[in-house]
Amino acid sequence: MSTSSRSETAADTSRRPASGRGDSPTFWGRLSNAGPYRAVTDYVFGSTRRQFVLLAAFPIFWILFAHLGPILQMIRVSFLDSYPPSVGHTPHFTLDNWRTFFTEVIFLRPFFRTLVFSVVLTFATLVLVYPVAYFLSRHVKRDNQMLLLLLLLIPFWVGEIVRTYAIMILLGNTGAVNLILKALGLIEQPIAFMYTNFSLSFGIVYLTSLYMLMPLYSALEKIPQSFSEAAADxxxxxxxxxxxxxxxxxLEGISSGCTLVFLISTGLYATPILLGGPSTTLFSETIAGFFHVAGDEWPTGAAFSTIMLLTALVLSGTFMKLMGALQKGGRK
Structure with a gap:
């Protein structure tokens, strides 16, 4: 190698940034060379790992503080003999709150009623909403799909209680349904729709239909039209x-939609109170009763809440695992 080529190689090498771990400038080196602002921004955004930590820190903190925190606190309270703490009494660990659920038959009826109710209504919501999602995604022009979706979403811009009261007005003795049936000459006396299994089922299906529609629409919209055309050929x-x-x-949309609707149905409280009756008491109402009375009943309510939460999560996880197996079997 000539002397000139060696000098050019040395010059190129001197212009290259340091790549070794020992040659990379430290934070304090950047601070002395570029100033505090530039040093901080270069240090934070100069590493992919540090960028991820910076972006994920707040969401992770929010999940831990606002979601997992109350759940963990509820589980802790379920093992105490009294809560809230009172002056002069130290709460002690006990299993009596959990034992109450398994020994008192009166609490098992609303528990299993809630599970059966949620499963049946989830299936009913799927059957009712699937044709809507199919028509919207397969037979409506793409330019009009967003407009129709917006029209379907408008009722869900208001709260759960407002929509529940709208159902009460619709199904009441002087509501729109009874008035129409009377005008058509089909009935002479109003039909007692309210405070029955029908009114509660109607309300829950209506309130949870959006959570079934969006996953179904998303899954159906992704299926290329050419697949159906090839099958037709x-x-x-x-x-x-x-x-x-x-x-x-x-199946992916069905799995997501059914899981969302089932989990929401097991935890609804205002709708069963307003639309249900004595024969339709759900477990959420039973749980609320422990928090509405005076005395040391909060730990029992916390134990019952934990039992329902764990049961719903286990059933949902089992369902999603079965649906995953069906999806894998369909791909083979």
Missing amino acids: LGAGPWTRFRRVILPLS
Whole structure:
């Protein structure tokens, strides 16, 4: 190698940034060379790991503080003999609150009623909402889909209680349904829709339909139209195309929608209070009763809440695992 080429190589090497761990400038080196602001920004944004920590710090803190924190506190309270703490008494660890659920039969009825109710209503919501999501995603022009989605979302801009009162006005003895049936000559006396299984079911399906619609629409909208066209070219009829093509490819949306609706249904409180009756008492009402009375009943309510939470999570996890297995089986 000539002397000139060696000097050029040395010059190129001197211009390259240091790549070794020992040659990389430290935070204090940046601080002395570029000033505090530039040193901090270079240090924070100069590493992918530090960028991730910076961006994820607040969401992680929010999840731990606002979501997991209350749940962990509720679990802790469920093992105490009294809560809130009173002057002169130190709460002690006990299993009596959990034992009450398994020994008192009166609490098992609303518990299992809630589970059965939630499963049945989740299936009913799926059956009612799936055709809407299918029509919206497969038979409506893409330019009009967002407009129709917006129209479907408008009722959900108001709170749960306001929508529940709207259902009460609709199904009441002097509500729109009874007035229409009277005008058509189908009934002479108003039908008692309110405070029955029907009114409660109608309300829950209405309140949770959005959480079923969005995952279904998202899954169906992603299925290319060419898949159905290819199946039709191979001689498959409409039902066969739906059963063999559309339904398997939309299982992810079905799994997400059913899980959301089921979890929401098990925890609804205002709707069962306003639309249900004595024969439709759900477990959320039973739990609330422990927090509304005086005395040391909060730990029992916390134990019952934890039992419902764990049961709902186990059932949802099992359902999602089964749906995942179906999706894998459909791909083979």
